[in-house]
Amino acid sequence: NNRYMKYKIKSNRYMKYKIKSNRYMKFKIKSNRYMKYKIKSNRYMKFKIKSNIYMKYKIKSNRYMKYKIKSKIE
Incomplete structure (x- = not known):
């Protein structure tokens, strides 16, 4: 019984x-989802920079x- 209790x-x-x-x-x-979100936002930033250029x-x-x-005209 004692052994069983220890086991429990x-x-x-x-x-x-x-x-x-x-x-x-x-x-x-x-955190993985957060990383995916960060990567997505990073891509978005690259896109923004490209559009800016x-x-x-x-x-x-x-x-x-x-x-x-x-x-x-001249």
């Missing part, structure tokens, strides 16, 4: 450990067009 206590500890590891897994999964390019070409028109 041990299994109880094991269950607590399992529960803790489960919580840890949930935390890991959450594109806008600068457009503005430059616009100035160039104005310059061309001026030179034609």
